[in-house]
Amino acid sequence: MELVPAIIARTGSEAIDKIGLINRQTDWAHLDIMDGQFAPTVSWQEPDDLRLMEGRIKLEAHLMVNEPERVLPEWLPVVDRVIVHFEAMTDLSEMIETFKLHRNELGVALLLETPVEALKEYWSGIDFVNLLSVKKIGYHGEPFDERVLDKIRALRQLAPSVTISVDGGINLENAQAVIVAGADRLVAGGALWRATDLNQAIKDFNKLNVSL
Template identity: 40%
Template sequence: MATVANPETEIKNWFDAGVRRVIVHIESTDALPQILSMAKDNAHDRHEEDSFYAPREIGIAIDLETPNESLDPWMRDADFVQFMGIAKIGYQGQPFDERVIQKVKEFREKYPDVTISVDGGVSLETASRLIEAGANRLVAGSAIWKSEDIEETIEKFKQLGI
């Protein structure tokens, strides 16, 4: 995973490299329409010079402070949404912010078929609540890397069924 400040200037390089999933923070750019269009245009292209494929999925990440309604204009073109479960983006080990539970619930009610991912503050303790709220993809960093038994922790996440 890589984070860039201006995704519209870098995204073509990622597409050309054959990445499978791109996530653009809605707050990071004014060029979201162009990025989504570019992703859609390259969704299934095969690069003849190598075995890489262009991105298969493009998602939109949203911070806790940004209203869910900000996603509405883009849902036709996005493959999934990623809610941030922490207030301070870009730092491992941040505490889970309870507000994300309600954001996920409200979004799931409005968009029952969209994949919902949550990144930040995801642990074995918060995972079941996020799944119950409607998340069907979780990104766990510190919960795995700081665990006493990484393999066991990964297995426990797998047992959650998502």
């Protein structure tokens, strides 16, 4: 299991500061990028700010925006993985072709109500699936929806080799059930940033993987 801390930032400096706080504790950070249209909130959206970042951590950008292909060229040079929403795409096949020309990994996110079968034509072209596990997107601390557990199991059966990331409402109480259902990655936001000790919270999540 891989833990990926999620970051929602209002400015580039806030994003870099939060990345710095987890830089030595984890290998990856998940940046939630929102345009106020696909997701109801507006976040920082300036990828060039990341060029000022120091450290070894790798980044994935979760583009919670309409028509992510419009902003994709700005993000590809500064992050390692990009997540686009199936529901926001005009042509996923074209997006897959674009990624064949780049080193970045492509992840496709599905909202809670979108069935995993929607991606059955695309397994060979995507690196991982990001399953949203909350009803309301764009906020940290939203309640976990257990319906995602059936989606994880269904996805694992449909595509046994695909990497499954689960995103939203993840905490120490539900994380083990998510892993047992078949998830490879946990994207956690509120459970980390609202903890009294961020570093200890990350360690507690990582202990789950050892105990399984």
